[in-house]
Amino acid sequence: MVFLSRPLTVLLLLCLVWSAFSLVPQVQAELMINEVLGDPNQDWDGDGTVNFRGDEWIEVLNNGAATEDLSDYWLRDVYGDDLHLQLFGTLEPGAVTVFYGSDAVAWQEGQGVFVSGFSINNTGDTLELLRTIPDQASTALVMIHRVTLDNHEVEDDRSSGWDPETEQWTMFDAWNPYNGGFEPQGTGCLPTPGDPNICVPLVPVETTSWDLLKSQYR
Numbered sequence: 001m002v003f004l005s006r007p008l009t010v011l012l013l014l015c016l017v018w019s020a021f022s023l024v025p026q027v028q029a030e031l032m033i034n035e036v037l038g039d040p041n042q043d044w045d046g047d048g049t050v051n052f053r054g055d056e057w058i059e060v061l062n063n064g065a066a067t068e069d070l071s072d073y074w075l076r077d078v079y080g081d082d083l084h085l086q087l088f089g090t091l092e093p094g095a096v097t098v099f100y101g102s103d104a105v106a107w108q109e110g111q112g113v114f115v116s117g118f119s120i121n122n123t124g125d126t127l128e129l130l131r132t133i134p135d136q137a138s139t140a141l142v143m144i145h146r147v148t149l150d151n152h153e154v155e156d157d158r159s160s161g162w163d164p165e166t167e168q169w170t171m172f173d174a175w176n177p178y179n180g181g182f183e184p185q186g187t188g189c190l191p192t193p194g195d196p197n198i199c200v201p202l203v204p205v206e207t208t209s210w211d212l213l214k215s216q217y218r
């Protein structure tokens with residue numbers, strides 16, 4: 001029989017406990033709603049028309065360390081029980097992707113369910129990101145992230161989203177500046193569908209024409 005010194009025995013036990021924990025599967029979800037535009041007045045989805053339903057959009061961010069299979073995730077607003085979209089594709093760690101109201105319409109038509117798009121209420125809304133519970137029936141979902149938008153956040157071409165710099169929910173209102181006192185306040189930054197939430201200001205169109213420029217050097 002082999003006798004171990006007491007410190008060595010403790011060390012061995014610690015190693016066993018550590019390895020046991022390491023073998024526990026990690027199922028923590030790290031996807032989050034990153035940015036939302038709920039009152040479109042531009043052709044955000046690029047289909048050639050401006051549509052109050054099709055041009056709404058919701059951006060999601062993979063804040064975790066593993067690539068996520070997005071078909072495990074669903075979006076809806078809290079009015080009614082209808083799911084608005086089963087997401088699709090995969091998302092690498094740190095990456096963002098955007099889903100348009102037209103994606104939700106196409107999914108709803110394909111499912112034969114009531115067609116409402118995302119139906120983001122222009123007076124404010126609460127949106128939820130849900131996830132299929134691993135190893136359970138596909139109808140079992142767990143809510144993993146919820147955001148609430150105030151009335152002033154859902155106005156023509158204003159988006160709001162998570163700012164990694166300030167670690168706060170902020171507004172991207174370059175197309176429709178907000179000067180009121182409610183939080184989140186205006187920033188003058190452009191909405192960034194499908195891109196990280198970095199502040200890019202709206203650059204004014206250059207008003208000096210080429211002819212005017214030439215005339216100044218004659």
Ligand SMILES: [Ca+2]
Nearest residue numbers: 043045047049
């Ligand atoms: Ca459109």
Ligand SMILES: [Ca+2]
Nearest residue numbers: 038039120122
């Ligand atoms: Ca809307």
Ligand SMILES: [Ca+2]
Nearest residue numbers: 122123151154
């Ligand atoms: Ca509003």
Ligand SMILES: [Ca+2]
Nearest residue numbers: 192195196197
């Ligand atoms: Ca963005």
